[in-house]
Amino acid sequence: xxxxxxxxxxxxxxxxxxxxxxxTLLVGRGSLGPEPNQPNTIGDSCPDGNSGTFHDDESNDxxxxxxxxxxxxxxxxxxxxxxxxxVWATSQDSLDLYFAANAQSPSWTFLGTLxxxxxxxxxxxxxxxxxxxxxxxxxxxxxxxxxAAACAAGAYIDHDDLIFAVQPALGGPGGRRGxxxxxx
Numbered sequence: 001x002x003x004x005x006x007x008x009x010x011x012x013x014x015x016x017x018x019x020x021x022x023x024t025l026l027v028g029r030g031s032l033g034p035e036p037n038q039p040n041t042i043g044d045s046c047p048d049g050n051s052g053t054f055h056d057d058e059s060n061d062x063x064x065x066x067x068x069x070x071x072x073x074x075x076x077x078x079x080x081x082x083x084x085x086x087v088w089a090t091s092q093d094s095l096d097l098y099f100a101a102n103a104q105s106p107s108w109t110f111l112g113t114l115x116x117x118x119x120x121x122x123x124x125x126x127x128x129x130x131x132x133x134x135x136x137x138x139x140x141x142x143x144x145x146x147x148a149a150a151c152a153a154g155a156y157i158d159h160d161d162l163i164f165a166v167q168p169a170l171g172g173p174g175g176r177r178g179x180x181x182x183x184x
Contacts, residue, residue: 002162004037008103009044010137011063012163016072020164021064029059029158040160041151042106042137051155058093059086060142061121063162068127075132075169082125083140087116088156095124096141096148101133103163108139108150130166137163 001023002011013020028035030048033055039048052058062084067077087093095114100106114124130136141149144156151159 002164004040005163008042008163009037010040010042010161010163012103014165016074016165016167018070018072019064019066020073020162022062022160022162024062026063026160027059027061028054029057032057032059035059035158041139042103042161042163046139046141046151046159047153048159049153049155049157052088055086057086057088058142058144058156058158060084060095060140060158060160061086063138063140063160065138065162065164073130073136073164073166075130075166077130078127079130080125080127081111081138081140082123083114083142084121084123085116085140085142085158087119087122088144090116090119092145094143094146094148096143096150097126098139098141098150099128099131100137100139101131103133103135103137103161106137106139106161110148110150111138113148132169134166134168135163136166137161
């Protein structure tokens with residue numbers, strides 16, 4: 001389980017593992033809920049909207065990252081990002097997912113936009129391959145209407161980050177995967 005990192009200002013799993021889960025650290029949006037340690041974005045970089053009602057209107061309540069093969073996170077490992085959001089309207093709500101190889105200074109890469117298929121609590125997921133970087137992050141941006149953006153203001157928008165440790169990739173020159181057996 002992740003714990004809140006007061007220096008980075010977002011939930012963080014500090015050692016490489018096969019799963020990093022925000023648990024209840026993200027429940028709510030902004031002052032609605034209220035969301036503990038809101039806005040839960042690296043460096044408080046992206047504010048949440050404060051309009052609406054808790055668990056009636058949009059919020060991202062949980063982020064979970066897990067390796068597909070069950071091994072600890074390492075560069076080159078495929079992972080699944082799951083975000084559990086509180087959905088108001090399937091035709092107007094969207095989840096934008098992003099990842100960054102360096103949580104200390106994130107440069108967000110767009111993973112995709114997902115459309116919920118049910119109202120209320122609903123989990124959506126996408127997969128990607130971890131790049132090199134020892135401390136990475138994912139961002140879930142759950143929004144009412146509008147378009148994808150790593151950070152943009154809105155009355156019914158919730159931005160949340162999850163930071164997780166990644167071990168170096170096995171292999172490379174001279175590594176276990178970098179050279180055929182018996183060869184020098």
